[in-house]
Structure formats: structure tokens, C-alpha cells
Amino acid sequence: MKLKPVDSISGVAPKDFLKNYFVKGHPVIIKDFISKDSACWQKWSYDYFKEIAGNEKVDIYGREEESQxxxxxxxxxxxxxxxxxxxISAAPTEFRLFMFNLLKLRPELKKDVIYNDVTGGKVLQWLPYMFFGGEGSATRNHFDIDMSHVFISQFQGAKRIWVFPNDQSDLMYxxxxxxxxxxNLKTSSVGDYPGLEFLDGYEAVIHPGETLYMPAGWWHYIQYETEGxxxxxxxxxxxxxxxxxxARNLFVTRYFDDTMRKIFSDKWFHYKINTAKRRANRALKKRG
Structure with missing residues (x-):
């Protein structure tokens, strides 16, 4: 697996961002996507969140290998x-919050974030999601179901993110x-998954105030270097x-998969695993 560092930019004009990154589908770290004048940098902390929403019940997510x-x-x-x-403050843990919508529960928080929209208005600022994780936790390698461009901004701690173009899906299994x-890009062996050796992607480590732009449909494997x-x-x-x-992924594919899983149970899962491996072997043969 090859990983190149992701470039960083700041002060980019929307026309230049659209031309050089958005249209070309090229990942980049944006240093000033969240304005330094945003109130969140002074107000937000774990203590503040506990004060305004500490009693809210949340769903906890852990290791994803058991739910492939x-x-x-x-x-x-x-x-x-x-x-x-x-x-997550006390010790490393694999516990995460997935797409936790604190900004919907406490909509006043949206006013605390000022975006420097480098797309000239294409970013859906009204639809933010928060992601929390303990040190050492990670998401499974995936791409977003709706095929959207993603701007992930770090507010506390550090994340290491590996990203890959969608055309490497077969080598991803x-x-x-x-x-x-x-x-698993980090723990699976090349002996078991030989396609992993030929992956060619990017690595970014983002810290508070930095935003990683991930082009539409790109794979991403997110690792929490610290809690945050x-x-x-x-x-x-x-x-x-x-x-x-x-749209097909959202309204057809996932429901078809749910139906087939209910009807055929483990047989459906084994069929998918075998198909993934067969496609990877075919991709390897094309490489010569």
C-alpha cells in the first residue's frame, strides 16, 4: 500500500478550489475552512457540552469487524x-459516536461555526454531523453512501485519515x-488480501482548525490518534x-441488501465475500 501526504492550502478563492480540487477530485487539507473568528474556538469544550447536553442519551459504537x-x-x-x-477523556477506548447530531439537538450551536465556503455555496452548511471517538478507535474502511463530497473539520484531538479513489474498490475487497x-487496511495481512499491496492513496493527519476535503465517492479509513x-x-x-x-445507493441498493440478508442470511454474506475476493483477483490479473 502506498500513501502520499495530502497537500495543505489556505486563503484559496472558490474558483481556484473548484478548478484545482473539486472538479478534479483531489483531496486537500484546508487550513481555514472554519473561520478563526468562529465562537466555537472559545466556547466549546467537553465541560460546555456536558452542561448543555450531558443528560442526552446517545448510541455508542465500537469495533466494526463484528458487523461486516x-x-x-x-x-x-x-x-x-x-x-x-x-x-473518552479518562483512557483510550474504541467507543465512538457515529453521525451524532448535537447541532440538531442544540441548534444554537450552529451559530458558533462560521464556514469559509471554498466551494462558493455548494456546501450544505445546514446539514452538519459530529463524530466523537476515543483514542485508538477507528472506523471501517468505507465510502459515503450518497456519493457526496465531504469536508471533515477537526475541533479537538487529532485524526489520521487514509483516502483512496473509488476506482480502487475491487482491490479494497x-x-x-x-x-x-x-x-482492515491496518491489520489485515497481504497474504489473505493480496490486493491491499497495490492500493495507492493519501494520508492526512488533521488537528484542530484543519479540514480534510474528500472528493465524492472516495474511500476513507479514519483513525483517532487521540480522543476528540x-x-x-x-x-x-x-x-x-x-x-x-x-440516489440508487440510498433508495434501492441498501434495501435490496437488507431484503436478501433477511431471506438468505449467512448464504448471502458468503456470496458477497466470495464475489469481493473474485473481483479482487480479477483486478490483480489485469495488473499483470
């Missing part, structure tokens, strides 16, 4: 938001009718074909 047959991993438990923040791979949290916003895909693919 699901398009989205099911939660492993529930606790209050305050209890969760105390837990992508499960058909799902949006994740069965291989980020906010993700998105922009719609560029092309009609990407929009149609995202």
Missing part, C-alpha cells in the same frame, strides 16, 4: 452524552451491495451519474 454484513454497524450500547465524554471493504471530535459537512456530487448512483 451490515451496511451500517449497529450500536453496541447507550449511555448519557456526559458519561461518554468522561469515558468491497462487499457488493455495501459500501465498505471486508479487509470533528464536524462533517458535505456538497452534492458534480456529475449526473454520481448523483444517480448516490
Amino acid at each position: 454484513n451490515h451496511a451500517a454497524s449497529p450500536p453496541i450500547g447507550r449511555m448519557t452524552f456526559g458519561e461518554y465524554l468522561d469515558k 468491497k462487499l457488493p451491495y455495501n459500501f465498505h471493504s471486508i479487509a 471530535y470533528s464536524i462533517s459537512v458535505r456538497a452534492l456530487p458534480n456529475s449526473v451519474s454520481e448523483k444517480l448512483k448516490g
Whole structure:
């Protein structure tokens, strides 16, 4: 697996960002996507979050290897938001909050974030999601079901993110009718998954105030270097074909997979695994 560092930019004009990154589908770290004048930099902390929403019940997510047959991993438990923040502050843990919408629960928080929209208005600022994780936790390798462009901004701690173009899906051992791979990019062996040796992607480590732009449909494997949290916003895909693919994923593919899993259970899962491996072997043969 080859990983190149992601370039960083700041002060970029929307026309230049669209031309050099958005249209070309090239990942980049943006240093000033969240304005330094945003109130969040002074107001937000775990203590503040516990004060305004500490009693809210939240779903907790853990290791995802045990739920490979699901398009989205099911939660492993529930606790209050305050209890969760105390837990990730105390020691490393694999516990994460997935697409936790604190900004919907407390909409006044949206006013605390000022975006420097480098897309000239394409970013859906009204649809932010927060992601929390303990030190050492990680998401499984996946791409977003709606095929949107993603801007993930770090607010506390550090994240290491590996990103890959969607055309490497077969080498990823992508499960058909799902949006994740069965291989773990960090722990799976090349002996078991030889396609991993030929992956060619990028590595970014983002810290507070930095935003990673991930082009539409790109794979990403997110690792929490420390405990922390980020906010993700998105922009719609560029092309009609990407929009149609995202709509098909959302409204057809995932429900078809749910139905087949209910009917055929483990047989369906084994069929998908075998198909993923067969496609990877075919991709390897094409490489010579």
C-alpha cells in the first residue's frame, strides 16, 4: 500500500478550489475552512457540552469487524452524552459516536461555526454531523453512501485519515451491495488480501482548525490518534451519474441488501465475500 501526504492550502478563492480540487477530485487539507473568528474556538469544550447536553442519551459504537454484513454497524450500547465524554477523556477506548447530531439537538450551536465556503455555496452548511471517538478507535474502511463530497473539520484531538479513489474498490475487497471493504487496511495481512499491496492513496493527519476535503465517492479509513471530535459537512456530487448512483445507493441498493440478508442470511454474506475476493483477483490479473 502506498500513501502520499495530502497537500495543505489556505486563503484559496472558490474558483481556484473548484478548478484545482473539486472538479478534479483531489483531496486537500484546508487550513481555514472554519473561520478563526468562529465562537466555537472559545466556547466549546467537553465541560460546555456536558452542561448543555450531558443528560442526552446517545448510541455508542465500537469495533466494526463484528458487523461486516451490515451496511451500517449497529450500536453496541447507550449511555448519557456526559458519561461518554468522561469515558473518552479518562483512557483510550474504541467507543465512538457515529453521525451524532448535537447541532440538531442544540441548534444554537450552529451559530458558533462560521464556514469559509471554498466551494462558493455548494456546501450544505445546514446539514452538519459530529463524530466523537476515543483514542485508538477507528472506523471501517468505507465510502459515503450518497456519493457526496465531504469536508471533515477537526475541533479537538487529532485524526489520521487514509483516502483512496473509488476506482480502487475491487482491490479494497468491497462487499457488493455495501459500501465498505471486508479487509482492515491496518491489520489485515497481504497474504489473505493480496490486493491491499497495490492500493495507492493519501494520508492526512488533521488537528484542530484543519479540514480534510474528500472528493465524492472516495474511500476513507479514519483513525483517532487521540480522543476528540470533528464536524462533517458535505456538497452534492458534480456529475449526473454520481448523483444517480448516490440516489440508487440510498433508495434501492441498501434495501435490496437488507431484503436478501433477511431471506438468505449467512448464504448471502458468503456470496458477497466470495464475489469481493473474485473481483479482487480479477483486478490483480489485469495488473499483470
